[in-house]
Amino acid sequence: MTSSSALPDPFYCGCETEPEPGKLVSVDVALRQGLALAGPVAGVERLPLDQAHGRVLAEAVRAQSPLPLFDNSAMDGYAIRLADLAGTGPWRLPVSGRVAAGDAGSEPLPAGTALRIFTGAPVPPGCDAVVMQEATRPEGNMIRLDRRPAPGESIRHAGEDLAAGTEIVPAGRCIGPRAAVLLASAGCGEVAVRRRIRVAFFSTGSELCAPGTPLAPGQIWNSNRYHLQGSLDLPWVEAIDMGAIPDQPDRLREALEQASRKADLVVTTGGISVGDEDHMPAVLRAAGGVIHVMKVAMKPGKPLIIGRISAALYLGLPGNPVSAFVTWHVIGARIAEALAGLTDGAPRRIIVRAGFDRVRSPGRCEFLPARLGSYDGHGTRAVEIATSEVSHRVALLAQADGLLLIPSETDRIQRGDMLEFLPFHEG
Numbered sequence: 001m002t003s004s005s006a007l008p009d010p011f012y013c014g015c016e017t018e019p020e021p022g023k024l025v026s027v028d029v030a031l032r033q034g035l036a037l038a039g040p041v042a043g044v045e046r047l048p049l050d051q052a053h054g055r056v057l058a059e060a061v062r063a064q065s066p067l068p069l070f071d072n073s074a075m076d077g078y079a080i081r082l083a084d085l086a087g088t089g090p091w092r093l094p095v096s097g098r099v100a101a102g103d104a105g106s107e108p109l110p111a112g113t114a115l116r117i118f119t120g121a122p123v124p125p126g127c128d129a130v131v132m133q134e135a136t137r138p139e140g141n142m143i144r145l146d147r148r149p150a151p152g153e154s155i156r157h158a159g160e161d162l163a164a165g166t167e168i169v170p171a172g173r174c175i176g177p178r179a180a181v182l183l184a185s186a187g188c189g190e191v192a193v194r195r196r197i198r199v200a201f202f203s204t205g206s207e208l209c210a211p212g213t214p215l216a217p218g219q220i221w222n223s224n225r226y227h228l229q230g231s232l233d234l235p236w237v238e239a240i241d242m243g244a245i246p247d248q249p250d251r252l253r254e255a256l257e258q259a260s261r262k263a264d265l266v267v268t269t270g271g272i273s274v275g276d277e278d279h280m281p282a283v284l285r286a287a288g289g290v291i292h293v294m295k296v297a298m299k300p301g302k303p304l305i306i307g308r309i310s311a312a313l314y315l316g317l318p319g320n321p322v323s324a325f326v327t328w329h330v331i332g333a334r335i336a337e338a339l340a341g342l343t344d345g346a347p348r349r350i351i352v353r354a355g356f357d358r359v360r361s362p363g364r365c366e367f368l369p370a371r372l373g374s375y376d377g378h379g380t381r382a383v384e385i386a387t388s389e390v391s392h393r394v395a396l397l398a399q400a401d402g403l404l405l406i407p408s409e410t411d412r413i414q415r416g417d418m419l420e421f422l423p424f425h426e427g
């Protein structure tokens, strides 16, 4: 189980107190409750490193050897022994041999000589400096050098990057390109990763049609399905796409039960508000599920269910496409990461300055699609929003650079105020 104290770096959204039943709960409390339900899946598999990209490390990996593995040359040049450079230069040394990357380099350097050496080649015993070839001049079978190199110059020493036994990648880290470089450099050919989490999802709504098919009057094209397909297209997720289900309680219940038998996490969109066709809360309860969170003090995304059905966690996202996107991004993704055992997945946040003035009613924290503008003299970027009524504004979402976070108690934003911003992409 993930305890509440394990919530990494929560959003600061104001209102930290526990909710009264029926009231809106803060984003922090909703996240904490969701994470408390989301213990990491138990299964672990051992995979060759080349099949483990993007997977979640189940056990910490320690370096078996130091890095670099042995003293080696940082330059193409000549390895020498400094004691051979008597008096003041220039000095002339005969070249007694050659060592390239991949050679054993175990023969000691004969006294009074230089050794031709290339980048990455082991520095043989007795050598205590490498002179880059541009600092030498060939004179027959000799090299001439005019400057005395510093001790250890151009030698990369064994263990200077990492000592043997050091933890190199902690459990819970996603094996991204940087971790892969380190694991490979340390010779780790196989890693223990958590099994992929199974996430089943379906959209609810009798109005929904697949994009590319003709619409009858009143129908719309389903977009939430494609948002979730994209958001769940992750190496540590096995996504189970169950399509769209009309607003019919029997069919919704059947789909929900089927999903809960297959998945660790069931995600639905729509049908969770108070309308006559919003069946999901009743369907969940009828199927034996329980609801832990029902309404969250965030905008967009006030209706949001976090619950359980059988062994699966249940997440009911609101139907409005931007609301579904924001609630997934802010809460759903974090719960999925916790299930997957991922500990470093929290969204990156940057500080921006408001490029606008606004008076607002406090009470819900906002996550608004926003665009980044120019930098000020301190390297902070201005941020612009079009409106706070965003739940159906998919074009605004697509044009945004990220989500601007406005804490719940804020009643006024003035141009230049510092705010948190969750960028969609690196950079």
Ligand SMILES: Nc1nc2c(c(=O)[nH]1)N[C@H]1C(S)=C(S)[C@@H](COP(=O)(O)OP(=O)(O)OC[C@H]3O[C@@H](n4cnc5c(N)ncnc54)[C@H](O)[C@@H]3O)O[C@H]1N2
Pocket: 203, 204, 205, 207, 208, 220, 221, 222, 223, 224, 225, 269, 270, 271, 272, 273, 274, 275, 278, 300, 301, 302, 303, 317, 318, 319, 320, 321, 323, 391
């Ligand atoms: N009387 C109240 N009405 C509403 C409230 C409320 O508190 N009292 N909350 C509003 C808010 S805020 C939201 S958000 C929505 C959430 O409602 P549901 O989760 O029940 O969603 P639906 O009613 O099923 O759909 C809402 C909206 O989104 C469109 N939709 C649904 N699914 C999709 C999809 N897969 N692709 C594209 N568009 C979708 C749907 O057609 C509706 O327009 O409730 C408000 N009402």
Ligand code: MOO
Pocket: 298, 299, 300, 301, 302, 303, 318, 320, 323, 324, 391, 392
């Ligand atoms: O929460 Mo709704 O998502 O504000 O439109």
